[in-house]
Amino acid sequence: MKKRITIIEDNPIIREGFAAVVNSSALYEVCGQYACCEDALKNLHADAPQLVLMDIDLPGTNGIEGTIQIKKKRPDCIVLIITVLEGSDKVFQSLCAGAGGYIVKNSDTEDIVKDTNEAFSGGAPMSLHIAKMVVQSFNRAQDSPLSERETSVLRGIAEGKSYSKIALDLFISKETVRSHIKNIYQKLAVNSKADALKVAGSHKWIS
Amino acid sequence: MKKRITIIEDNPIIREGFAAVVNSSALYEVCGQYACCEDALKNLHADAPQLVLMDIDLPGTNGIEGTIQIKKKRPDCIVLIITVLEGSDKVFQSLCAGAGGYIVKNSDTEDIVKDTNEAFSGGAPMSLHIAKMVVQSFNRAQDSPLSERETSVLRGIAEGKSYSKIALDLFISKETVRSHIKNIYQKLAVNSKADALKVAGSHKWIS
DNA sequence: GAAAAATCCCCCAATCTGCGGGATTGAGGG
DNA sequence: CCCTCAATCCCGCAGATTGGGGGATTTTTC
Incomplete structure (x- = not known):
């Protein structure tokens, strides 16, 4: 049984590209692809995805709000954020919203299947700098003036x-x-x- | 110029193993290897490591306290936690202490050089489940009774x-x-x- | 031996807190 | 249509809290 994946991405070229990669894999199949969260949410029940590839910058409901909505309706569905920008605010907002990973797509490489594997294996796929940002959010600056x-x-x-x-x-x-x-x-x-x-x-x- | 690495690990077999792997790499060299934090801290200035491979469970000063001490003396030194156990408390305490990564060593695999590369490339090497734990620490439970x-x-x-x-x-x-x-x-x-x-x-x- | 940190004590006026009563509006469901 | 719920607002009161001022002693640290 192939795992079901929904793709939400407003750029049709990138979206089709993702869909092609996913569908050509032995483990996964695309159960829905949408240009905006509204459409995706409408069909969420019917699509029943185990994982969602989500863009951040979307017309209408953005990826962060979309993630919250999806997790509310399907808590067990993994949401992976796939984006070109890595604004620090977006990263933490996404993770707080329930995202299971945050991948900055560097144009050429498309290790989507690898990241998806990692997500299903109980991991949290992240790009290098994202992981660093997340970890750094824990280290408190130590030069506190307080005793x-x-x-x-x-x-x-x-x-x-x-x-x-x-x-x-x-x-x-x-x-x-x-x-x-x-x-x-x-x-x-x-x-x-x-x-x-x-x-x-x-x-x-x-x- | 090779990057300088200090190893702190009380098990001599594992320690020597790590040292051998590091020294056999083209990019790194061991500048100090110790069985406890006390000795490592004594020689920290002389060793001048750019990165420390740190075990968590150590006699005397443990790895978390050791990490704090090291970061206090050498803020730019990266500390990677290498351990066999993945107690959730230890993970977050380590990251708060300033660790730059947390790797659970699965006995056989020794991708130390790969993880070190990642750390120096601005990443935060983490094992699958560690990354998941870290990310999950952000997602808040959504079933709040409050409006x-x-x-x-x-x-x-x-x-x-x-x-x-x-x-x-x-x-x-x-x-x-x-x-x-x-x-x-x-x-x-x-x-x-x-x-x-x-x-x-x-x-x-x-x- | 000086400096910093940590501990303790007094006063006072203004504010805040928690608790007890209420009320009105608007949105949403049965 | 009625009911519930969330959100808004109001009053009074006793006691605790807070911030500001003035001190003090001890221990640790350098």
Whole structure:
């Protein structure tokens, strides 16, 4: 039984190219190809794809919103983003939307079948730089001006705890927490919880 | 000029194996091999590696702590985690510590040189399932009991804003925010900001 | 021995929070 | 057509929280 694949891509040449590659493989077959998400979603139930090759920049519903819709209707369907641009925002939005991989197609190479294999094997196909971006999103910058204890306190704030709760959790007095907060505010040049979180969060200084 | 690689691995057989593979390549040379992080850190400056192959389970300082130390002293040095186990905690801790890749070595295959190439080419070498885990950490579960508006309000809470600030940002009255919060508390069966964040956060219902 | 970090204490005014009551509008389903 | 639900808004109140100011001591680190 061949695995069923739907292709969503507004450029007809690229779309047909993908479809030809998929159909010529022994493992996969195209169960639907569309130029926009709206059409694809309409036939999603009938097509019953196990995997969707999705372009990001589409007229109407874009690829990210489309991914959300597809995952809502068919949670087990894998969505692979295939695009020419690698804007960092798009990458993370796509992954948050439920995409199972993000491939930047470098014009000539078309390892779609290889990437599809990888996706079905329990992997997450990504281009070199995408993988790097994703991994780097984890490494926090380490040159935080905050001391270890101050970071713990700020993490408590980030979790919405009150000073008293933080004090309890860290086995210190509420007054100590206040002292730390005062120092944090001074170091970050802010004067409120929300601002401190904004500054520290943007530099990934928390947790 | 060959790229310099340090190997940290307590099993001498595996360590020697890695060293042999690296030294036999045209592009890389081993500049240091150690059974523990302590020794490696002592010679880090002298060795001046561009990349470190790091085991996770080590006597004394473990691979995660070791990665942090190395990145602190040599931020531009790439650290690749090479391990037999793939505990999910370890993966994310490693990446947060600054690791540039995470490879599960399946006994026979030793594509160390291939992975090293990928790392130096601006990629983030990862095993199939590791990549999947990393990507999945982004997709939030979508079956949130909260309405869209309630989620926005809760996100405001998560950012440390006060009710008034949230009201301003969402262009609604403070009283409306309070209503939403009341509903959120009821839906999540909690009665404080911190608890709501804990429940919603653990299910990835925010942002 | 100085500097930094971490701990603790006091005061005060303004704000925020959680809880108790409500109300109105509009959209969508049965 | 009615009902529900989400979303909007309103009032009052007691108690906690917050940010700002002024200190202090100890331990660690250099």
